[in-house]
Amino acid sequence: MNRTLLFYLMTLWVCFAPSSTKGQPYYFKHYETDDGLVNNSVNAITQDHNGFMWIGTRGGLNRFDGYTFKAFSNQISQRGNLWNNFITAIAEDKKGMLWIGTGKGLFMYNPFTEILTPLLIGPQVYINGFVIDDRDNLWLLGQNRLYLYNQRSKQIEDLKIHVSRIAKNFDGNLLLGNYDGMLFRCDTRTKAVTQTRAIDPRVAPNLRAITEIYPINQEVVFIGYKQGLITYNLQTRETKSIPLKSDTDNGVLVRDICLSKENEYWIATENGLYIYDLKKDSLIRLTKRQGDPYAISDNSIYSLFKDKVGDMWVGTYFGGLNYHSQQNARFEKFYPIPMKNSLSGNAISEVWDDHSRFLYIGTEDGGLNRLDKKTKKIINYTADPKHNGGFYSNIHSLAGFGNQLFLGSYFHGMQIMDRKKGRVTDIFKVINEPGEHGSDFVLSICSTRDKSLIVGTTGDHGGLYRYISKKKAFSRFKQIPLGSTIYHILEDHQGKLWAGLKSQTAVYIDPQTGQYGKMVFGDPANEASVHYILEDSSHALWFSTVGAGLMRLAPDRKTLKKFTIKQGLPSDVLFGMLEDDKKQLWVGSSNGLVCLDLRTEKIKVYTQANGLITNQFNFNSACKSIDGKLYFGSVKGLIAFDPGKLHQRDPAPEISFTSLQINNSEVSAAGPNSPLRHAITHTDTLILGPEQRNFSIEFASLNFSSAKATRYQYRMRGLDRAWSYSNTNRKAYFTDLSPGRYTLTVKASSNVGTWVSKERSLYIEVLPPFWRSEVAYLLYVFFTCLIIYLIFHQYHTFQKKRNLAELKLFEHQKQKEIYQAKIEFFTHIAHEIQTPLTLISVPVTRVLKQADDYPALKKSLLMIGKYTNRLVDLTHQLLDFRQTEKEEFGLNFVNVDINQLIGELVESYHDLALEDNISLKFELPEETIIAFVDREAFIKICSNLISNAVKYARCKVNITLCALAQNQFSLILENDGKAIPDEYQEKIFQPFFRLKTTEKAGTGIGLSLARSLTELHSGTLILSSGKTDQIIFVLTLPLHQQHEFNLSTWKNIYPHEQ
DSSP states (O other): OOHHHHHHHHHHHHOOOOGGGGOOOOOOEEEOGGGTOSOSOEEEEEEOTTSOEEEEETTEEEEEOSSOEEEEOOOTTSTTOOSOOOEEEEEEOTTSOEEEEETTEEEEEETTTTEEEEOTTSOOSOEEEEEEOTTSOEEEEETTEEEEEETTTTEEEEEEEEOSEEEEOTTSOEEEEOTTSEEEEEOTTTOOEEEEEOSOTTSOGGGOOEEEEEESSSSEEEEEETTEEEEEETTTOOEEEEOOOOSSSSOOOEEEEEEEETTEEEEEETTEEEEEETTTTEEEEEOOOTTOTTSOSOSOEEEEEEOTTSOEEEEESSSOEEEEOTTGGGSEEEOOOSSSSSOSOSOEEEEEEOSSSEEEEEESSSOEEEEETTTOOEEEOOOOTTSTTOOOSOEEEEEEETTEEEEEESSSOEEEEETTTTEEEEEESSBOOTTSOOBSEEEEEEEOTTSOEEEEEESTTOOEEEEETTTTEEEEOTTSOTTOOOOEEEEOTTSOEEEEOSTTEEEEEOTTTOOEEEEEOSOTTSOOOEEEEEEOTTSOEEEEEBSSOEEEEOTTSOOEEEEOGGGTOSOSBEEEEEEOTTSEEEEEETTEEEEEETTTOOEEEEOGGGTOSOSOEEEEEEEEOTTSOEEEEETTEEEEEOHHHHTOOOOOOOOEEEEEEETTEEOOTTSTTOSOSSOGGGOSEEEEOGGGOSEEEEEEOOOOSSGGGOEEEEEEETTOSSOEEESSOOEEEEOSOOSEEEEEEEEEEOTTSSOBOOOEEEEEEEOOOGGGSHHHHHHHHHHHHHHHHHHHHHHHHHHHHHHHHHHHHHHHHHHHHHHHHHHHHHHHHHHHHHHHHHHHHHHHHHHHHTOTTOHHHHHHHHHHHHHHHHHHHHHHHHHHHHHHHTTOOOOOOEEEEHHHHHHHHHHHTHHHHHHTTOEEEEEOOSSOOEEEEOHHHHHHHHHHHHHHHHHTOSSEEEEEEEEETTTEEEEEEEEOOOOOOGGGTTGGGSTTOOOTTOOSOOOSOHHHHHHHHHHHTTOEEEEEOOSTTOEEEEEEEESOOSEEEOSSOEEEOOOOOO
């Protein structure tokens, strides 16, 4: 036998069986791609100073906060992304920068900006690993070549040393290993390198490669290589082999090592996870167990990491990320898996402790099991009643005396087991008193202090019985009628028996006196049954019900107190109960494990997030061991725990803000229009624009052991006075937040009170829209003052104008009064002289007829007649004008030949024009104009206009009649009289107005009367006098009228057609 063979034989000799034969003392939670991990191959793990876990995989980088994995991967659209998704190593420097080794170079992640930056001057090759020394310099292996990157000078140096592994020793210097098993020591200050052989030269050259170096202290290090693990003394150069057992004769490839707690080292290999106790020199191997949800998920393990609280993280090649929590490991778990040394069933119905070494576990789906509390070895008793000494699979109750174990089963009565032989010795198919019907469904068994056995059954003939061992018969307690269901039986300190029944009912019996009674805790119509009864150390009785909560009957048996969901229970469906040594009541429920402090009545609830195997417990399955450990059965197995260890204070995790969403979109520091100057995790102040008032902020306590059980409270100062509580939602939502200054404060706590975090605050300012900004308010003040000034200015201007208007109105009223006085005066005069003038004109006309023979007299008479008629016409005009002013002048529109009428009027003024040497010309249209006018009114209009034209003309008067479009005609009178100034062109139409410059006599009412009559015809009369020797009057009238005006009333008529 050569020396190499001897070496391998010695290695195999010291190996021992894997820990699976002794139970699974380590429980792992698994995270895979279904949970958000980018890839199941985990190469590197670290934790930053904020508490986030960073996971490097073959498919990218993840940041984990206990709830979600945030991915950083090679994405073209992502700013500052990775060039390569193969992550090989991760470490944080003193500045908080994260350095990431990839398959194509080294990257730096800035957590303040969330930007990844490549080290461009570094080797763009596969990074085997790196360490950061005490001066923050990076020593990295690029394609197995050693480089030094100085962060201060930004320079990189190739040290031209080929190594396979790098580590930092306790003295700050480097330890390096190569592929030939050589160990190098490098001084980080002088760069001096010394080497020595670490791996035995007898090992084959292709198996000598050093794959891991982990310092134990300044003198001794672990060295892992392709064939196993050794310890190496740097001073004495002594080596010691650590035997790592594998499933084959081949050696074990070591990939990583990590200290988990004092003297305990975890060793990652290709053949599972090894846990080595340095002090005891003992080794445990953990491997993947098919069907075991808490075992390591893969045997090929690549990375290990211990976080700040001492929990362990394991990266595997195929099985993703594994997490082991020391806190959750306080609940020991026993459950069925398709291997030896596990429970035979899931639904644990009853647990009985023999108060020495063994715990008997009855299941409803797998029969009976026995647990060695010391070695954790489990024996499954054959669930085959047909087999001699076999057991039934559906067990509902257990109790024992000495070597005997009594088993109550479903529809198969009761069995008696010889515990030493491990077989059934007696079977009672039916539990009954001789001569009565009985039941084969044994729900409960109670062993009393006097070694009596009390049995409770259910069914049509169920009842409460005492087992008489000598006679192997049963005696029924007649106080409880047949047909009852006995869920649980208890003997109190006085020796009384208590039985739990249906309808919130409990019955007590004194076996000595036969005295009995019944207690109903609620409405008998409520079907809630009493499933468990416990007497605590103060002799108070506790009753757990299925549907009605928990009842406490005081030691005096008079006072009853009820606990339900309202008092803090997670459910009103309750099962087994136990009191621990610290006066705490533990109750299994359908929604977690309840801990009720009997002194303060404070309630805590443990859930699956705290390490339970499930939240659903099962009937009657509770047992307290002699060492104080509590056992509770559930529908998925059995848990065991030491109550004193559960309430240990745990370190409080840090709270971090993990995400900001504005208008339902994720916002990052590098994003467009982002209010973040730094990543939200490093932000203390947040300034939001008016369009960013709808936002949500996510937070996490970075508590990885029981993240889902963490309770959060948050409050927005400036908006809320009270705290908002949340057990599941980690987001604070704010909608249409008013502009202002706020402070969001968040704090977290354990659901069982083992830690309370510090508060984390974020100052938030919501800017107002411009119209609500300070600048806007200054402008509002300015414009308000300006408006007030303008209002006062306008008011004064208005008052001034009003005063002027009132003055003008006063003057107008005065003028109107004068005008009215003139009208009244002239009208009165007209009425007074109208009759005398008529009386004068009649005799003058008579005398003229007789004065032909007296030419001189006739001439005088003609003059008298002429002016008499003139006065008569003037009085008529004055009276007509008076009527138009009073709107009493009625018009009668008739067909009139305008050409003929105007021709006759013009002809009548020829003589007058000749007397004044005025040329009078009249132009008519070719077509005859027929219009509906009031003949008399129209003659008065035209007579006034022609008379004025002749009167004020110098040499000529031109009169033109023409037809217009839109059923109108126009009469234009033009003379060469003296022009009328523009400012008087409208005033001449006012009554009694006369120009001071005129030398002609007149009354001043002719033009006013003409315009009034024109307007009554719905026409217009205007004056145009633009030249110094030209006056033009234009009369425009419609051809048709819509109304006819009689002298007294108005009458609608239909329009006439030409």
